[in-house]
Amino acid sequence: MRRSLKTKLFLSILLLTSIILGLVWFFNVKYLDSYYIERKKDNLVSYSNHIKNIYKGDTRKIYDELERIENLIGGNITIVASNGEIEYPISYRPQYGRMGRGFIPISKEDLKEILSGSTVIKIFKHPKFDIRILSVVTPLSSDKILIIQSSVASIEEGIDIIKDYYIYIAIISLIIGIILTFILTKIITEPILRLNKVARKMANLDFSHKYNVVSRDEIGQLGESLNYLSEKLSFTIDELNKANKKLREDIEKERRLDKMRKEFISNVSHELKTPIALIKGYAEGLKDNVIDDIESKNFYCEVIMDEAEKMSKLVKDLLDLSQLESGHYSLNKEKFNICNLVDKILNKYSPIFKEKNINVSIKKDDDKMYVNGDRVRLEQVLVNLINNALNHIGAERVLEVTIRRLSNNAIISIYNSGSFIPEDEIDRIWESFYKVDKSRARKYGGTGLGLSIVKNILKLHNSNYGVRNVKNGVEFWFELELISIDNKNY
Ligand SMILES: Nc1ncnc2c1ncn2[C@@H]1O[C@H](COP(=O)(O)OP(=O)(O)OP(=O)(O)O)[C@@H](O)[C@H]1O
Ligand SMILES: [Mg+2]
Known part of the structure; x- marks a missing residue:
């Protein structure tokens, strides 16, 4: 069974209290009696020596002192002459007897010994009163004996009192012990429990809890160390997490780049595959003279030139795109009227519109809307968007260009x-090589790079752009920030 520190502390204090109480009790009961008697003996012997010293042959001269000593020791003194006459106390009457007197069990040997100068110490029982009496018998002079007697009953009574008293002391000590245990337990175990709580939180990587240091003792120091450890760990784990996150991002970026590279290569090869195959096939046909009429030969040559043109456009677009995406392409910005640029392009396209029977219209809020941008690149944007519109114009054959002013922008x-772009693909058309209808794109020679180039040019201009399916068709739009212009010569 796992015992808590509380229980251990409690049992230890209880055991300690019990041992101390037991030892005190044991020594009192066992040795107090003999220790007391020894002390009493020494006391009586020293008084007997004192009497011997003051006795100068006449007992009467020391009556007062003898009486004083009797009172002090709570016993009595007897001086017997060798003829049997009692010299002290003077009022002694044998029929009344004083304690012990007449009952001194001195053997003849003892007497001989005493008379030869030795002191005899005896404890004997009073035959009448059942009390123990301590006697010190010593020669006072060559013909007199001094007897000092004292009862030892008082100590026996004292021991009995102590025995009873000890039960109370034991109970009180135990109660105090228990109270002390609770106080001690609180003082010692409470901080340990708090430390433990913090440590457990730390084990679960929760470093928000700190130990509240209230004392400067060992536990307080341990708490400080734990707080320090918590801070260090928290910091290190944070750093590790950051490094880990960055590493994961780097790996992810690398993976994406790798995927893009692979996709790019596969797209480029795919785009080149068809024209190369066609050129190869038609060139072989020409070489092998499989046709003799001039018309077919012309057709063969046209296909070859057409496909070569497609490849050249692809290479040009790829170069453009890689330049724009390089991150250090700088626009050749100038201030110009965007309305003029749109007009110029539409003019250039008018024969095509006519030829294709397209109903073109332009709507402008104003004829003068000046922007600060790369004229060549913005022309590329417009041409790409108009080409796309032509390629997807549909049966209605309507093309509409609008230039609106909205706060500080030209839209x-x-x-x-024409037909809508499916909503689930509409966001992807800006990706390189993305074509909604691949066979259709192939027909008009599209590689899927046009919008990607548009996107990059507009991003370099910090312009917003987008596409939406509108009534009976599709609308592409972009914004350009307008500038106020004083010089109208642009
Ligand atoms: N006006 C439009 N109407 C409908 N779909 C369009 C329109 N413009 C673009 N798309 C779709 O978006 C795709 C991507 O256009 P993007 O201009 O990037 O490529 P492309 O026109 O096919 O080829 P490229 O422009 O490189 O010659 C097109 O293939 C087409 O499916
Ligand atoms: Mg295009």
Whole structure:
């Protein structure tokens, strides 16, 4: 069974109290009696020596002193002459007898010994009263004997009292012991329990709890060390977590980059595969003279040139994209009127619109909207968006360019009638090589890089951009920040 510190402390104090009480009791009961008698003997012997010293042959001269000593020792003194006459006390009457007197059990040998100068010490029982009497018998002079007697009954009574008294002392001591235990337990175990609580929290990696140091003792120091350890651990684990997070991010980034690289290579090879195969096939056809009519030959040559053109566009777009995505491409910014640029492009496209029978319209809030941007790159944006609109124009054949002013921005949008872009793909069309309808893109020679280039150019201009499916068609839009201009020569 696991005993708590509380129980151990309690049992220890209880045991200690019991041992101390037991020892005190044992020594009192066992040795107090003999110790008392020894002390009493010494006392009586020293008084007898004192009497011998003051006795100068005449007992009468020391009556007072003898009486004083009798009172002091709570006993009596007898001086007997060798003829049997009692010299002290003077009022002695044998018929009344004083304690012990007449009952001194001195043998003849003892008497001889006494008379030869020795002191005899005896304890004997009073024959009448059942009390023990301590007697010291010593020669006072060559013909007189001094007897000093004292009862030892008082000590026996004292021991009995102590025995009873000890039961009370034991009970009181035990109660005090128990109270002390509770106080001690609280003082000692409470901080330990608090320390333990903090340590357990730390084990669960919770470093928010601290030990409240209230004392400067060993436990207080331990608490301080624990707090320090907690802080250090918390800091180190935080650092580790940060490093770990960064490492995971780096790995993830590396993985993404690797995936992008692989996808890129596979996309580029895929885009090149078809034109190369076509060029190869048609060139072989020409070489092997499988056709003789000039018309077919022209057709063969056109296919080869067309496919070569597609490859050249792909390479150009790829170069553009890698430049724009490099992170250190700088725009060639200038201040110009965006309305003029849009007009110029639409003019350039007018023969195509006519040829394709497209209903073009332009709506402008104002003719003069100045922006600070890269004119060539923004033209590339507009051309890409108009080309896309032409490639997806649908049966209605409507193309609408709008330039609106909204607070400090010009919003340019290009709408074309046609089918919607599926909502679940609409966010992906900005990715490189992403095409909603691959076979259709192949027909108009699309590689899926156009919007990716648009996105990068607009990002470099810090412009917002987007696409939405609107009524009967699709609308692409982007913003350009307007600048106030004083010089109108742009
Ligand atoms: N106006 C539009 N209407 C419908 N779908 C469009 C429109 N513009 C773009 N898309 C879709 O988004 C895809 C990506 O366009 P993006 O311009 O990047 O590539 P592309 O036009 O196919 O090829 P590229 O522009 O490189 O010649 C297109 O393949 C097409 O599926
Ligand atoms: Mg395009």
